[in-house]
Each structure stands twice: as C-alpha cells, then as structure tokens.
Amino acid sequence: MEFIGNRGPCLAFRRAASVLKSLCAPLQHLEETHRLPCLGEHSKDILEEIFECGSSSRAEDILNDERYRTMKLFSSVFGVGPKTAESWYHRGLRTFEQVLSEPSIRLNRMQTAGFLFYEDISKPVSRTEASALKIIVEEAVFCVNPHATVHITGGFRR
Structure with missing residues (x-):
C-alpha cells in the first residue's frame, strides 16, 4: 500500500501489524481479534483467510506483483525512497543493472553509496x-x- 501511495490503508495495516506484533503470544483463534484495537474489517478479513487457509491470497498477489517486487528492490537501496523507486519503475527499469546503465539517471551521493555498498549494507x-x-x-x-x-x-x- 505504501508503494502505491495509498496512505489510508497503509496506515491501517501498520497499526494492525503493530498491535499483532505487541501481543505476548500468537493468536490461536480468530475470535481473539475482537478484543484488539486498531484492527479494521479489511485486516480482520485477511486474518480470517490466514486462519482458514494458512495464508492470504491478497497478500500473495501483492508479493508476486512485478510492481511491488521492483519497488521493494529499488527502495532497498540506501538513499532510494518510494518516489525515486516509482520514477525508475515508470521509466521501465526493473533491475539494478538497468538503473546503473541508464544514462539519464543521476544518482545522488547517498544512492551512489547505496549501490556501491549494497551487499555490505544488506547483509x-x-x-x-x-x-x-x-x-x-x-x-x-x-x-x-x-x-x-x-x-x-x-x-x-x-
């Protein structure tokens, strides 16, 4: 949601994730979500699917989406935020090699360091x-x- 600029649902999912992460123990039953704050209907629907199927088809669709994967890859570089990643994606770039070989792209100091030390920073x-x-x-x-x-x-x- 963050990568597509959809701030409302992004904030809602962040709040729901924070609540779930703060629990002393994992949820055992879907009914336990009724007492928790900051879980909207969409979050509860996804949790219900996870309880029933073991995973969420909506989450899997997002994780397998080319745009999401590319945005996640680009924004994993130090100095590259969602707007820059979006710009590169809209130019048709999908890999680091394409970004680095594109003559019209001028990397700032942080991005240059991010690419230069990517392996070190990521490990x-x-x-x-x-x-x-x-x-x-x-x-x-x-x-x-x-x-x-x-x-x-x-x-x-x-």
Missing part, C-alpha cells in the same frame, strides 16, 4: 561483529565526550 551483522564495532565507536565518541553513552540498535545493521 546482517553478527552480534560479535556489532560488539567489536561498538568498542571502536565508543573509543571515538569518548574522545569527543567522555560522558556519552553508545548503544547498538537496529538489528545490528549499518
């Missing part, structure tokens, strides 16, 4: 690597401000 960092990097960052930060604190966040990425 999760282990807890051990993150802890080692934290020590290096702490040393640099403490040189500037000895009272500062450093915390690792974001699933050990970037």
Whole structure:
C-alpha cells in the first residue's frame, strides 16, 4: 500500500501489524481479534483467510506483483525512497543493472553509496561483529565526550 501511495490503508495495516506484533503470544483463534484495537474489517478479513487457509491470497498477489517486487528492490537501496523507486519503475527499469546503465539517471551521493555498498549494507551483522564495532565507536565518541553513552540498535545493521 505504501508503494502505491495509498496512505489510508497503509496506515491501517501498520497499526494492525503493530498491535499483532505487541501481543505476548500468537493468536490461536480468530475470535481473539475482537478484543484488539486498531484492527479494521479489511485486516480482520485477511486474518480470517490466514486462519482458514494458512495464508492470504491478497497478500500473495501483492508479493508476486512485478510492481511491488521492483519497488521493494529499488527502495532497498540506501538513499532510494518510494518516489525515486516509482520514477525508475515508470521509466521501465526493473533491475539494478538497468538503473546503473541508464544514462539519464543521476544518482545522488547517498544512492551512489547505496549501490556501491549494497551487499555490505544488506547483509546482517553478527552480534560479535556489532560488539567489536561498538568498542571502536565508543573509543571515538569518548574522545569527543567522555560522558556519552553508545548503544547498538537496529538489528545490528549499518
């Protein structure tokens, strides 16, 4: 929904997802959704289909849609948001190779770095690597401000 600029349903699904993620335990029965806030009829319909069939045909259709897959691919690059991804999609571009070989596309600094370091940025960092990097960052930060604190966040990425 976000990729097609449909903000209302996008916000509704985000709220519903947040509510479901915050539950202490997975839902066991569809009736449990009746007591939950922020679950609209559309979200409940999708949950009902998941309970009955094990998956949602609407979600599968979106995941298999060429536009969705292309927008998700393009927006996975650091510095590329939905509007840029949309622009590239409407130009008929579908792959990184097509974007990078298109002479009319001028990448900004962040996008250039995003493509250059795509593999590195996309790969999760282990807890051990993150802890080692934290020590290096702490040393640099403490040189500037000895009272500062450093915390690792974001699933050990970037």
